[in-house]
Amino acid sequence: MDDQDSFHLQLARTIQAWLWIKSELYSLYAMLMRGANTHLVSATFNNIQSVDAKLGLLNSCFILVFAEDSDERKKWKTLFNKVEKLNKKRNKVVHEPVSVLVRNGQRTVSLGPSHFNSLALVKKQTTHRKGAVVSAEYEPRNAKLLQDHRIDLDGLMSLEGTFKSMSFELRAFRELVSVKVAAALRAANKTSA
Numbered sequence: 001m002d003d004q005d006s007f008h009l010q011l012a013r014t015i016q017a018w019l020w021i022k023s024e025l026y027s028l029y030a031m032l033m034r035g036a037n038t039h040l041v042s043a044t045f046n047n048i049q050s051v052d053a054k055l056g057l058l059n060s061c062f063i064l065v066f067a068e069d070s071d072e073r074k075k076w077k078t079l080f081n082k083v084e085k086l087n088k089k090r091n092k093v094v095h096e097p098v099s100v101l102v103r104n105g106q107r108t109v110s111l112g113p114s115h116f117n118s119l120a121l122v123k124k125q126t127t128h129r130k131g132a133v134v135s136a137e138y139e140p141r142n143a144k145l146l147q148d149h150r151i152d153l154d155g156l157m158s159l160e161g162t163f164k165s166m167s168f169e170l171r172a173f174r175e176l177v178s179v180k181v182a183a184a185l186r187a188a189n190k191t192s193a
Helices: 003-032 038-047 051-065 071-095 153-192
Strands: 098-103 106-111
Touching (some): 003 038, 003 071, 003 098, 003 153, 051 071, 051 153
Antiparallel strands (some): 098 106
């Protein structure tokens, strides 16, 4: 297997590891919607394409279920922030092109910003911030060149491990809070009845 094949195989493994996170996010949502039609729960969650929007939905639900100063809410906030940061890395993995660089006779396969997108190479010129378009115009006076942020084979292997670890954290959180969520849902049903 050559270096490009190895890189693409690891890229697939890394994307699969991200899907574990996505699956755990769905499981959290399904837990919060316990009692609702399972097809409806699946349709509503999976109709949302943006991970940021899915996280926002989960965050709103947990705000309703857990008191602001509760340990569960604090733990969720920590997990929420971690997944938000990892989603930025996931975006790089699935949206940046694979390139082969040759430097000093060494060949490296990696993911990196598109050379057709100059804005990806400079700070304060991003076109998206938290899902909203900020600016698509290049302003030289505000630009600071970013460090090379390519992701090579080792970087992908590291991300795979990080994604898997995050999915385990989400699962452990779900198992930890499931009884309290069920009690909160029962209490809310009694109040609304």
